[in-house]
Amino acid sequence: MLKRCFLWLFILLIMAGCTKETDFKLDDTEPVIVIDARISDLKGPYYVRVTRSTNKLATGIPDHWKPSDDTALAVKGALVILSNDLGVSDTLQPSVYRNPSRLTYFMLNGKLDSMMYEYKNPYLTNDLGYYETTKIKGVAGHTYHLKVVVNNKEYQASAYMPFVPALDSAVLKGPLDYAPIYNSYLPFVYFREPQQEKNYYLLQHNNIGDYPYDNPYGSRVLSVRTPFYVIDDKTLPPYVNGQVVWETESTRNPFGYFQSYIGRDDARQVRLSSLTKEAYDYYRVLTSQFENDGNVYKPIPASPKGNISGNALGLFYATSVSYKLILP
Numbered sequence: 001m002l003k004r005c006f007l008w009l010f011i012l013l014i015m016a017g018c019t020k021e022t023d024f025k026l027d028d029t030e031p032v033i034v035i036d037a038r039i040s041d042l043k044g045p046y047y048v049r050v051t052r053s054t055n056k057l058a059t060g061i062p063d064h065w066k067p068s069d070d071t072a073l074a075v076k077g078a079l080v081i082l083s084n085d086l087g088v089s090d091t092l093q094p095s096v097y098r099n100p101s102r103l104t105y106f107m108l109n110g111k112l113d114s115m116m117y118e119y120k121n122p123y124l125t126n127d128l129g130y131y132e133t134t135k136i137k138g139v140a141g142h143t144y145h146l147k148v149v150v151n152n153k154e155y156q157a158s159a160y161m162p163f164v165p166a167l168d169s170a171v172l173k174g175p176l177d178y179a180p181i182y183n184s185y186l187p188f189v190y191f192r193e194p195q196q197e198k199n200y201y202l203l204q205h206n207n208i209g210d211y212p213y214d215n216p217y218g219s220r221v222l223s224v225r226t227p228f229y230v231i232d233d234k235t236l237p238p239y240v241n242g243q244v245v246w247e248t249e250s251t252r253n254p255f256g257y258f259q260s261y262i263g264r265d266d267a268r269q270v271r272l273s274s275l276t277k278e279a280y281d282y283y284r285v286l287t288s289q290f291e292n293d294g295n296v297y298k299p300i301p302a303s304p305k306g307n308i309s310g311n312a313l314g315l316f317y318a319t320s321v322s323y324k325l326i327l328p
Helices: 007-016 277-293
Strands: 033-040 047-052 079-084 089-091 098-108 111-120 130-132 143-150 153-160 167-173 186-192 200-206 229-232 239-244 248-250 257-259 268-275 313-319 321-326
Touching (some): 033 153, 167 268, 167 321, 186 321
Antiparallel strands (some): 033 047, 047 130, 079 143, 167 186
16 A cells, blocks of 8 residues: 655655755765654654665666665664643654554545555664654644654754645546646645735645545655645635646656646545745755756755754654545
8 A cells, every 4th residue: 555655755865965055975974863753633653764864875766666775774772752832742662564453545336435454564664764653643733842862862853733724625627738648637726825824835645545644745656756845825815726736756767757647537635734934945945856856866965954953954844734535
């Protein structure tokens, strides 16, 4: 099922660069702690990844990404604590391949159906540096705090979870005249945008398999795609009457791109997620690097500013998510 969540962001962060302006010399680069984490108001668990940067860069784009392609150095034995402003504190546990069974969703005879499924994900294990929550829940309007201790050195970050407008609806539109592939569709969303405040958003569409759960990047092939995009509200009207939701995909040619379209009968989940300006700026740099360079395996010359203390790289952010299902 959804076995490739989280990979694009971490591949791009670990293999492609760092969060400060750096003279990147591969032969003598000192390993740096990299922390990537998020919490949302969807169902958990939520994941924190702790790694050390490495001067080993992959070459090319693999046909099928697998855990052994990940050159990041996993940090095991870290103390990872996620807490909120209400006094709830959660000490994360190392992620394992097999997790408790949970509902998986699919279409059956034209209707949305589900079944209990033992959740297995080789891409979110402690062997790759992942830790998962046990009890904390994300709620919009609250602030969350992350503490990571590695070899007696402490790293911290805090993130506020902004509110997000409720999606009124989401539809597939097509066939699109500008699409190079016959019978190609894309999702469009409709919602009221609060004009009295400054807002930042992340838009994406996913497979419906894990739709109620925190699964930030869906089931796309994340080593060759940026499966979301970010926008601010400066160009959005009071009522957004059809905002396209797209993703950019790199071909095997590292300098080529094409849009990933949807079939008319595909079932999709469309998400609108809130961002702070800090998270928005961070993702703008990351997505621009992918779009302009086309190869997530190449070091980036100018990289985003993260929010982790102690000279660590990476980002901790909190997001509220509004979603709609598009069912054929």
